[in-house]
Amino acid sequence: xxxxxxxxxxxxxxxxxxxxxxxxxxxxxxxxxxxxxxxxxxxxxxxxxxxxxxxxxxxxxxxxxxxxxxxxxxxxxxxxxxxxxxxxxxxxxxxxxxxxxxxxxxxxxxxxxxxxxxxxxxxxxxxxxxxxxxxxxxxxxxxxxxxxxxxxxxxxxxxxxxxxxxxxxxxxxxxxxxxxxxxxxxxxxxxxxxxxxxxxxxxxxxxxxxxxxxxxxxxxxxxxxxxxxxx
Numbered sequence: 180x181x182x183x184x185x186x187x188x189x190x191x192x193x194x195x196x197x198x199x200x201x202x203x204x205x206x207x208x209x210x211x212x213x214x215x216x217x218x219x220x221x222x223x224x225x226x227x228x229x230x231x232x233x234x235x236x237x238x239x240x241x242x243x244x245x246x247x248x249x250x251x252x253x254x255x256x257x258x259x260x261x262x263x264x265x266x267x268x269x270x271x272x273x274x275x276x277x278x279x280x281x282x283x284x285x286x287x288x289x290x291x292x293x294x295x296x297x298x299x300x301x302x303x304x305x306x307x308x309x310x311x312x313x314x315x316x317x318x319x320x321x322x323x324x325x326x327x328x329x330x331x332x333x334x335x336x337x338x339x340x341x342x343x344x345x346x347x348x349x350x351x352x353x354x355x356x357x358x359x360x361x362x363x364x365x366x367x368x369x370x371x372x373x374x375x376x377x378x379x380x381x382x383x384x385x386x387x388x389x390x391x392x393x394x395x396x397x398x399x400x401x402x403x404x405x406x407x408x409x410x
């Protein structure tokens with residue numbers, strides 16, 4: 180969940196120092212995460228910059244999902260989120276579950292990052308242990324909003340670093356899903372879980388259509404904050 184804080188001048192200055200130091204310590208995990216986040220931001224800004232037709236909006240949505248999909252190992256996330264119930268699922272059940280999980284988790288990530296499409300993202304630190312790494316980031320919003328998001332990554336055979344979990348404001352996304360899924364499976368069936376995922380994704384689509392453009396809101400806030408110029 181996004182926390183609202185007042186960012187003082189000293190904090191902004193310190194943030195600037197952090198940004199200038201990025202290139203010194205950042206390794207491939209940070210560089211790859213940063214490339215993905217910046218690509219998502221750029222594509223979002225392009226899609227909001229003009230009144231596109233419905234078909235063009237769908238193309239932008241597809242492009243964003245492809246960018247996110249290249250950085251996330253949603254299959255691994257889905258497996259971890261299902262926990263011990265994974266072993267009892269057939270190949271067909273796993274395939275359907277992964278597809279639905281990818282839709283829900285991908286859109287949930289986009290919902291978190293979209294309000295910061297035109298904002299600053301700090302890359303604070305990188306911890307690496309063999310084929311595993313964690314990249315800590317902080318998004319700073321124009322209204323004083325902050326979002327701490329840590330990417331837990333594992334290196335693939337091709338050398339790409341793929342996210343298998345996100346820690347958002349100290350809450351693991353995978354652990355959160357696992358707790359929810361366990362409750363559903365305990366009270367119901369795997370079919371119930373799939374139905375819940377379908378409903379969740381349908382609600383995400385409706386919510387995205389009804390909410391205002393966050394990039395336009397940021398531009399409006401900046402305009403209001405600008406000092407009045409003498410005429």
